Amino acid sequence: MTVATARDALQTALETEDAIAFDGLCVSHDADGYSVETPDNDWHGLDEDELGDALETVSEYITNWRYWNHSVGGEGTARRAFLRWCERAPIDADGAVDSNLRDDHAHDDHAHDDHAHDDPLPVPHRYEALQDGHDREWGQLCITARLVDHEDADEPAGERVYDLWHVDDADTDLAHLDVYDDPRDAREISTFDSDDRYRPLNTAPTLVSGWAFTGLSGGELVETIDYFYPATVANWHRERQGNLDVDHWMDTAERQTGIYDIIDELPREAVDWMAEACCVDSQCLRRREWQYEEGDELDADGGEEAFPCREPCSLVVAAARKWTVLESEEERTYELELTTSELNQLEDLIDAVADGRTDEIREADVYDGANRYRARYLRAKRFDDEGNLVAHQVEE
Amino acid sequence: MQALVIAAHGSHLNPDASDPTYAHADAVRETGVFDEVREAFWKEEPSFREAIRTVESDEVFVVPLFISEGYFTEQVIPREFRLDDWDPEMWDSDGTDASHTTLEATDVEKTINYCGPTGTHDAMTDVIVQRAESATGDPDIGEGVGLSVVGHGTERNENSAKAIEYHADRIRQRDRFDEVKALYMDEEPEVDDVTDYFESEDIVVVPLFIADGYHTQEDIPEDMGLTEDYRLGWDVPAEVDGHRIWYTGAVGTEELMAEVILERAADAGADVGDARETIQNAADAAVADRNDKTTAGPEAGD
Numbered sequence: 001m002t003v004a005t006a007r008d009a010l011q012t013a014l015e016t017e018d019a020i021a022f023d024g025l026c027v028s029h030d031a032d033g034y035s036v037e038t039p040d041n042d043w044h045g046l047d048e049d050e051l052g053d054a055l056e057t058v059s060e061y062i063t064n065w066r067y068w069n070h071s072v073g074g075e076g077t078a079r080r081a082f083l084r085w086c087e088r089a090p091i092d093a094d095g096a097v098d099s100n101l102r103d104d105h106a107h108d109d110h111a112h113d114d115h116a117h118d119d120p121l122p123v124p125h126r127y128e129a130l131q132d133g134h135d136r137e138w139g140q141l142c143i144t145a146r147l148v149d150h151e152d153a154d155e156p157a158g159e160r161v162y163d164l165w166h167v168d169d170a171d172t173d174l175a176h177l178d179v180y181d182d183p184r185d186a187r188e189i190s191t192f193d194s195d196d197r198y199r200p201l202n203t204a205p206t207l208v209s210g211w212a213f214t215g216l217s218g219g220e221l222v223e224t225i226d227y228f229y230p231a232t233v234a235n236w237h238r239e240r241q242g243n244l245d246v247d248h249w250m251d252t253a254e255r256q257t258g259i260y261d262i263i264d265e266l267p268r269e270a271v272d273w274m275a276e277a278c279c280v281d282s283q284c285l286r287r288r289e290w291q292y293e294e295g296d297e298l299d300a301d302g303g304e305e306a307f308p309c310r311e312p313c314s315l316v317v318a319a320a321r322k323w324t325v326l327e328s329e330e331e332r333t334y335e336l337e338l339t340t341s342e343l344n345q346l347e348d349l350i351d352a353v354a355d356g357r358t359d360e361i362r363e364a365d366v367y368d369g370a371n372r373y374r375a376r377y378l379r380a381k382r383f384d385d386e387g388n389l390v391a392h393q394v395e396e
Numbered sequence: 397m398q399a400l401v402i403a404a405h406g407s408h409l410n411p412d413a414s415d416p417t418y419a420h421a422d423a424v425r426e427t428g429v430f431d432e433v434r435e436a437f438w439k440e441e442p443s444f445r446e447a448i449r450t451v452e453s454d455e456v457f458v459v460p461l462f463i464s465e466g467y468f469t470e471q472v473i474p475r476e477f478r479l480d481d482w483d484p485e486m487w488d489s490d491g492t493d494a495s496h497t498t499l500e501a502t503d504v505e506k507t508i509n510y511c512g513p514t515g516t517h518d519a520m521t522d523v524i525v526q527r528a529e530s531a532t533g534d535p536d537i538g539e540g541v542g543l544s545v546v547g548h549g550t551e552r553n554e555n556s557a558k559a560i561e562y563h564a565d566r567i568r569q570r571d572r573f574d575e576v577k578a579l580y581m582d583e584e585p586e587v588d589d590v591t592d593y594f595e596s597e598d599i600v601v602v603p604l605f606i607a608d609g610y611h612t613q614e615d616i617p618e619d620m621g622l623t624e625d626y627r628l629g630w631d632v633p634a635e636v637d638g639h640r641i642w643y644t645g646a647v648g649t650e651e652l653m654a655e656v657i658l659e660r661a662a663d664a665g666a667d668v669g670d671a672r673e674t675i676q677n678a679a680d681a682a683v684a685d686r687n688d689k690t691t692a693g694p695e696a697g698d
Contacts, residue, residue, distance in 0.1 A: 077452050187418060191411050198411040202441045226450055230442035234449040245503055257471055310446075314439050315408060 003059040005156045006066035007052060013069075022068065023089065023123050025061035027051075039122060060127045063158025071159060072218050078237035082225075083218045086162065087134050087145045090120040091240065130160065135170070139229055139285040139305060140207045142167045143221065162221040166209035177212040183220050186213070186227035195359070201315055203229055203285045203307075232286070232307035239289075239308050247311035250293040256317065263320040268292060270327050275300040277354075278316050279309070336391035338382070345369035345378060397453035399432040400424060400661055403444060403473050404461040404606065406437030413607045414440055416648045417461055423654035423678060427671035430457075430661075438468070444476035448504050456508050457661040461648070463515030463547070463604055464559040465494050478502040479510060491558035492516040496664035509664040514656045515604065516559050517663075521566045523652045528573075528600040530683040531632065531644035538572035542596035546587045546603040546616060549580030557583065560604055573600075581615060588619045591637040598633070598640045606648035617643060651679035 010027065013020055019028035026037040034046040036054040038061055043054045055062050068089075074080040084091045121129065133146040144163040148155040169177060180186075193199050193206040213224055222233055238244040247255075249271050253264035266274070275298045279288045286309030288302035302309075312320070338346075348369025352358050361368050368374070384390050402421050407413035417435050425433045436447030436458075448456055458477060460469050465487070474482035479499040487494035494512030501508050514520060528543055529535050545567070547560030557580060564578040574596050579587040590599060601620065603612045614626040622630035622643055633640035647653075655675045662668045 074452065078450075079452065184418075184422065198409070200408040200440065226442070231446035231450050234446065238449070255475065257475075258467060313441075314437075314443060318408060318439075 006063045067158040079222045088121045162216045165212040168209040183224040236307045266324045333394040334391040397431040398455040399451040399453035400430040406440030420654040429671040459511045459660045460513045462513040465555045466553040491555040492562045511660040519656045519659045533687045542575040542594035542599040543573040549583040600642040605646040608646045651682045
């Protein structure tokens with residue numbers, strides 16, 4: 001493995017371009033010869049041989065340029081922006097020499113501590129981090145960007161590969177994980193939760209652990225993430241560029257036809273309850289950006305995740321249809337006999353179902369109101385022979 | 397660059413509903429003729445709303461993996477893909493003639509070639525016949541055998557029955573099967589009475605559905621009397637009223653469906669090279685492979 005490939009490619013590029021500026025590197029030529037500048041070095045008036053020597057000195061910048069411009073390409077695409085984000089490269093102006101990227105720029109954060117601060121790193125620091133692997137989290141996914149092993153002569157210098165696993169497996173030895181390398185395998189992994197129940201919502205926080213994708217190319221990484229969390233990279237990129245097209249609840253509801261035509265009749269307050277029921281982080285990791293309508297925000301927390309939710313999804317639309325029908329019923333007053341503890345138990349039962357906790361309640365834990373025996377007892381006591389809760393409507 | 401987007405229904409409840417979509421998408425992917433291939437769903441992700449923004453290609457071919465022209469192809473898909481200039485008149489179709497139209501989507505700067513549904517393409521006729529071959533394990537199936545093409549049928553959408561009728565007519569004209577009859581779940585003539593409509597002892601029943609699910613795995617087998625309870629399964633063939641019913645399950649799971657998707661895209665101008673042959677060969681190989689593992693066709697029972 002040598003940097004010659006990258007150096008030759010850059011010198012070839014200079015035959016057709018006056019200057020190459022990328023990630024802190026600037027190589028140019030004029031009547032006085034070649035110039036090479038990085039935040040820490042600069043050479044001027046170089047002839048071709050001297051240029052080659054200078055480029056060798058700043059080989060990290062050269063191989064970095066080659067990777068992004070030859071291996072990745074895709075200027076302006078979500079794929080490129082995401083891969084840049086993965087290693088904390090500057091995203092929005094990756095061609096410019098950024099004064100923030102000077103090597104002496106204060107930065108003391110560890111490569112694995114990217115939540116502490118998210119500033120872009122200069123090339124030498126990125127390379128240092130990429131040697132060990134630089135981690136990023138995306139929902140329940142952990143992405144490690146790393147440089148291809150120096151001993152691997154098949155890959156040009158500066159080539160990156162990406163590993164992907166569940167955040168819960170970050171400390172698990174690879175030998176204990178099922179290892180994959182085809183992005184399409186993500187479909188099967190993400191179809192069922194740990195109880196083998198179908199996951200109709202990809203961004204539900206119920207992704208199973210125990211697997212790893214290793215040695216993915218940048219394109220394969222984005223493809224794999226698109227199977228785990230469809231369109232999250234594209235929408236994240238749009239949001240960064242300031243053109244995320246948010247469709248608020250009423251936009252989406254009024255657009256519906258067929259059996260969903262009715263959902264725009266869901267009462268305003270019910271939309272709050274719906275967002276609280278379906279869209280908070282415990283149910284879906286997408287960060288909800290849609291509101292009731294422009295200027296009328298919903299109460300529920302939208303979440304903090306990197307990737308936005310730009311409109312109510314098909315699950316919310318389908319559930320909204322049910323709630324629209326239910327909310328069209330009139331409220332009535334019922335009278336029923338319950339002890340205080342039984343009233344509390346109804347709350348326990350609703351909470352247990354709403355929090356998906358029923359499977360965790362131990363068989364003999366009769367102290368939990370949502371315990372099966374407790375629920376059966378309440379049914380035996382308060383239901384009539386037809387299986388209905390004994391309650392009487394109060395005439396008003 | 398050109399991308400193929402396969403638009404399918406999907407399901408919130410049934411994890412298998414999207415299997416055929418993924419299988420056919422993979423078959424097209426493996427031919428390598430499209431730079432990108434994406435699945436898009438009404439009930440799963442990526443949604444119709446967000447699939448196109450995930451491709452980098454400027455030229456996009458959207459092929460609905462649906463059986464007939466109607467509500468989904470004329471209203472839902474164009475609306476959700478933001479094809480604002482769409483008008484059903486653009487297809488100039490009498491219910492089975494939709495080919496393609498070229499539009500722009502308002503959220504991306506790409507050319508969107510919106511194609512007719514797979515179910516009404518002429519190539520679908522071959523898939524139905526191939527389904528009959530693969531389910532019976534007999535590549536020459538036809539002589540002395542009746543074929544029923546079964547559709548959902550619905551009085552709300554006359555095109556649903558038109559698609560079924562269209563392929564039944566085309567198969568009939570081939571003079572391959574002794575009898576060919578279109579039957580429906582929700583309208584006359586009904587699949588419940590399948591044996592009333594055939595004289596042939598052997599009847600191959602091919603449901604024109606994209607995916608196996610409630611209709612093809614529960615309703616139709618019980619309605620035809622193949623089984624008392626779908627959970628107990630049924631024999632292929634199953635004896636009903638002195639006939640042998642070879643029930644094939646959803647035609648949309650047949651490998652050759654991938655070729656219909658390609659045909660749709662090719663009709664709309666996609667460069668598909670020799671991918672059709674590749675897919676045909678792969679589909680033939682898959683059928684042959686299955687036949688090796690199953691019993692022979694109707695003759696074996698005579």
